[in-house]
Amino acid sequence: MEIKVRLQLPRDALSVPVVRRVLATSMQTLGIETDCIEDIGTALTEACTNVLDHAAGDDEYEVVAGFDDNVCTILVVDAGRGFDADHLGHAEADPSAEEGRGIQLMRALVDRVRFQSRPENGMVVHLEKALAFRDGSPIQKLSERTALEAEIDLTRSEIARREGATAPR
Numbered sequence: 001m002e003i004k005v006r007l008q009l010p011r012d013a014l015s016v017p018v019v020r021r022v023l024a025t026s027m028q029t030l031g032i033e034t035d036c037i038e039d040i041g042t043a044l045t046e047a048c049t050n051v052l053d054h055a056a057g058d059d060e061y062e063v064v065a066g067f068d069d070n071v072c073t074i075l076v077v078d079a080g081r082g083f084d085a086d087h088l089g090h091a092e093a094d095p096s097a098e099e100g101r102g103i104q105l106m107r108a109l110v111d112r113v114r115f116q117s118r119p120e121n122g123m124v125v126h127l128e129k130a131l132a133f134r135d136g137s138p139i140q141k142l143s144e145r146t147a148l149e150a151e152i153d154l155t156r157s158e159i160a161r162r163e164g165a166t167a168p169r
Helices: 015-030 034-054 102-109 140-142 158-163
Strands: 002-009 060-066 072-080 112-118 124-132
Touching: 002 015, 015 034, 015 060, 015 140, 034 060, 034 072, 034 102, 034 124, 060 140, 102 112, 102 124
Parallel strands: none
Antiparallel strands: 002 060, 060 072, 072 124, 112 124
16 A cells, blocks of 8 residues: 655745645645654755756756655656766765755665656656554555455445435345
8 A cells, every 4th residue: 555645846945845745745644653754854854855957948847755654755846857866965065165065865774765867857856754643544554455344335435325315135
């Protein structure tokens, strides 16, 4: 079972808190632990801020977040010029540096960070983090269910009650 959220966003500074809040609210609703939500939110903020700093013109960007019973996967896709990020964010940033901490923060806060440069077509930032859940979280309950366990009682549906339906024989 996977739940996906897809957002098309304008390349505007106001989009960053919007995407962060939408995903944080989604994760809270699913029952993900607060510390996990905050780590994902900070890494997401850094990835989106990089889009604002490096993507071309007024192009939109896309954020796709997938949640399953174990992992959150987020793709941040832009139409910028792309770059070689394999060697970035591994060393400590200089304390006086004005830039250069974003990739380092992403690498520290999530379990896996990958960058896919698409020359002339932009960049895809791929973030993955193992999820921690509150006890009895909705996503855990949803993933425990299987199609065989699901029971549908058509006589209890709103339409059936209005039409006076009875159980099939």
